[in-house]
Amino acid sequence: MELIDGNRIAADIIKELKAKVAALKGRKPCLALVRVGDDPASVSYVRKKEQTAAEIGVDGRVILPPVSTTQEELFALIDQLNADSGVDGILVQSPLPPHIDELAVFRRVTPEKDVDGFNTLNLGKVAQEDPSGFVACTPAGIMELLARSGVDLKGKHVVVLGRSLIVGKPVALLALQKRAGANGTVTICHSATRDLPAITRLADVLIAAIGRPEFVTADMVKPGAVVIDVGINRVPDPSRKTGYRLTGDVAFSQVAPLCSRITPVPGGVGPMTVAMLMRNTVEARLRRTAA
């Protein structure tokens, strides 16, 4: 079994992006990071994105509307950022407070600055195999992890567990694309799937993205499979200072011995998501110059 080291691969990408930004003529790329309220996980994610941006030479502009912000106010903020020629990318940190329609907010971001890849048009471009859009960061990170680990999906059976808009569906569409590295046979399972273990056992590559701690057990995995664990679940753990530990959607200790390759949590898909956000932001800056 070989561990897929997301931290190392993300660090490689960040190094490449840093060189790309250093070579840029004119102003540095600018990423607007919008965080509404003080959800602890959001605070930590946005801080991490800010730090990585700084490391690369991307100008991270953090904007902190209060938790009481209305949807209209948030729309007005996004419209302003859409129109601001100094801003290349806009990220609105999920989750938003319950009084706000999250999907409507994501869609408000203009496709050209939608570095999170949540806009309807950008998802449509993934489905149409049109590379002119932005791919959502987590699915893009999964594909990059596989590519840089030497896993070619061609003809392989890729089983995606979870049909979310931001991971399951786009990663399924990416794995299916008719291009080098992809070209997989793709199955998407979810809460309504019957006899799930029989289906996940078909997987040459299993991508777990359902947000249920240690859901994937050894009996669900074919020996020799590649397992990508997208889950980042906080499980109470009184033995830790923080009071919790992070665990994936995969029962790592029992599944890992079966796999040919597996991603750990933390240190697998997580760091790739941030790296892909930065790649999209740098790309957005380059496209704006070219346009």
Next chain:
Amino acid sequence: MELIDGNRIAADIIKELKAKVAALKGRKPCLALVRVGDDPASVSYVRKKEQTAAEIGVDGRVILPPVSTTQEELFALIDQLNADSGVDGILVQSPLPPHIDELAVFRRVTPEKDVDGFNTLNLGKVAQEDPSGFVACTPAGIMELLARSGVDLKGKHVVVLGRSLIVGKPVALLALQKRAGANGTVTICHSATRDLPAITRLADVLIAAIGRPEFVTADMVKPGAVVIDVGINRVPDPSRKTGYRLTGDVAFSQVAPLCSRITPVPGGVGPMTVAMLMRNTVEARLRRTAA
């Protein structure tokens, strides 16, 4: 084995639409039908669409640019139809001559008049489970055939053979949606799939959309499966006046006895595609009134 009668189901829908149009206040819905050149299949498809429109009370406006039309001229025509307040829906008949970028032309149609459902934004809406767009006619027709035949996909394994933009991918995304009638576990296979018969034999519902005559044979089908044959292939047949006969992607005579339900070719999915085009056109007209 029960035959799914697309002609009968399409006729029911056309009757419903006729009543809907008769009850409409103000002008009738208008569908622009653009056919470039004289491809014989295109001529016959556009004629059928025009006839069906007339039957329902939809004003079908046929526009026939010559085969020498440039991409720019076609764009200009579409821009004019997009801007024309008397036009509710625009259909550009495929295939276009080889000097024209077909996908670019389809995308040029404004999403609000894209009754063919080929626009990137409308495909993105299918992926995002947003019903405010238009679903491509063939996949919409397949879902309607299943619904009106009492086939609920919930928890069933739906295997889609073919990953085209206009059938395979959208029907996979529709079957996967979290709503009544859908909610299937979905597998998408294609030319790079290994051991295809083993995968198609998993199907409770098999949707064949690859455009290869009689490709699906009895060994590829699980007994009791529902089989939807999307293929409309012209096979040379000197015994016929026309010189050809139509056949599906399924070897009907050997597969049909195995199935619980199957669509014939012709008379299965084909008529549904036209019915769904009409439904989208009437819907486009209604949305324009409401807006």
